[in-house]
Amino acid sequence: MKLDVILRVGTKLVLPFILLFAFYVQFHGDYGPGGGFQAGVIAAGMVILYAIIFGLKAAQRVIPQELVQVMIPLGVLVYAGTGVVSMLLGYKFLEYTGFAQKFLTAHEWGILFVELGVFITVSGTMSAMFYAFVGRGR
């Protein structure tokens, strides 16, 4: 891979834009198409591209295996935790009304947190699956 200058430099150029696009899709999710799942897959795509071009070891230096393993339950915890917080505020599970004064703002906040949880879990799971496949047989 040492000789593929175009690939290596090109990848480095593209990586930040992939992440940016992932965040765009993430934060656009409560208004239009997009959301945590799609954004998570795009973000994981960045990790996968990096691993393909620079090797698994380099990718795991940036996003370690341990981090990926923690991300999977952590995202679900953020999601479920949003519901628990709404219960503690005196509303039903995943009822966002208590998060802000205005009904719509409250729901926007609620969806934002839930989508954040989805993003963390999906990107973690995608990366973990890729690591598991690539790491086989070493």
Next chain:
Amino acid sequence: MMGADVLSAVKPHFPILVVLLPLLGALFCALIQRGTLSWLLTACIAFVLPVISGLMLFDVLKTGQTITYELGNWEAPFGIVYKVDGLSALVLTLITVIGAVIMPFARRSVAYEIDSHLQSWFYTMYLLCLAGLLGITITGDAFNAFVFLEISSLSTYVMIALGKHRRALLASYQYLIMGTIGATLYVVGIGLLYVVTGSLNFDDIASRLGPAMAERSGPVMAALGFITVGLSLKIALFPMHVWLPNAYAYAPSFATVFLAGTATKAAIYLLVRLLFTVFGTTVPFESMPVGHVLLALGLAGMFIAAFAAVFEENAKRMLAYSSVSQMGYIVLGIGLANVSGLTGALAHIVNHAVMKTALFLALGAVVYRIGTVRLGDLSGLGRKMPWTMVAFAIAGMGLMGIPGTAGFITKWYLVLGALEKGWWVIVFAIVLSSLISVVYMGRIMEVLWFREPSQAAEKAKDPPMMMLLPLWVLALATIYLGFDTRLSVGVAAPVAEALFGGIK
């Protein structure tokens, strides 16, 4: 006073907590990655759940009203609603009680059979599976039930694959294929129902099904077929049972113990819920021959699986085949399509769970001591592990249906159901199939008690107290449920009546 305040504040949230607590527990188990700590957390959650579901069962029985909970406060046909009526409260209580009673057994058994770095993942999967099964039982939404079905199934595949034996992977894969086909057929059925009724809520579908049937009956019939076959795969009804013996035989002992008592029961619950609450009794049992098909397959399973059990050399596989045969009884009770038959079926869900869990607990203890469950290696264990094997014998007698045990009660009600229909052949078949179970249980008893100890059994002794305790609790429950039927038939009978009477 403080406690009462907290209880009244938490009580409205009981339906969601039953699913939420194991789910959160699973996440924490995945995060902490310490085997013993995970076990402690799992045990704490597992012991809180039966309290919650027991209180709900008590409430439902006392007031006769259903408990509902709207997720996110979205109203019934639009949002997901959790609904606890007599039927779901019964199955919820059963699953949570089994899930709690077996927890003391788990620590040593899991520590012995599963590598230390995987133990925490195992408890994660256990709690996820528990959350899934409880979710199936509590939800009032057809698609939500599918999601929970998948959660419980996926975690089950992982639990089975964690078995020590190399064939565990193959067994898990086999179940993965079959289970996925089952879930797919179920969701195809739900999709058809959605097309004709425009709803996913069980009650809402039920109320719209009549007009939909009058307009176009084809899709409804097809949906009924898809759903019945899909869930039969999950139940391991006779020709669709092939995955079960291997899955039970090669899974870690604790996983087998848990799955044998709960997994197929939740699928049975879902089938009963759909056949009776959603389709109403007329569509499946009068317009379509679903009742007769279930009857025939139940009968076939009772015999063929029992015969397979007689010739089995691996004790775990023998009990697994016996599970398929016992599922036959339950499905037979549903297929009889009368109150006595359904009462027997529902009571047998409880009784079979108690007995089979006890039997697999005993085999789990054997694995813990001698590391094998081949029939040849078990010889003479009765004298080496007396406490384990006496409990095994008690639960085994329950399985045969000897009077004074839980098994007798349910067979009695099944016989009553068949007599009401005037089907003497089925009465005869129930008795004959019980005799076959006497043969296979007798075979294993003979090996255990009347032979010289094998080389493997020579040094065996009873397992520690923590492992014996759950076994004896369930073995004594087998006898208790044989005399005091308030907990099984007493709950099942009004539920069965409501299922037949409530829907016109």
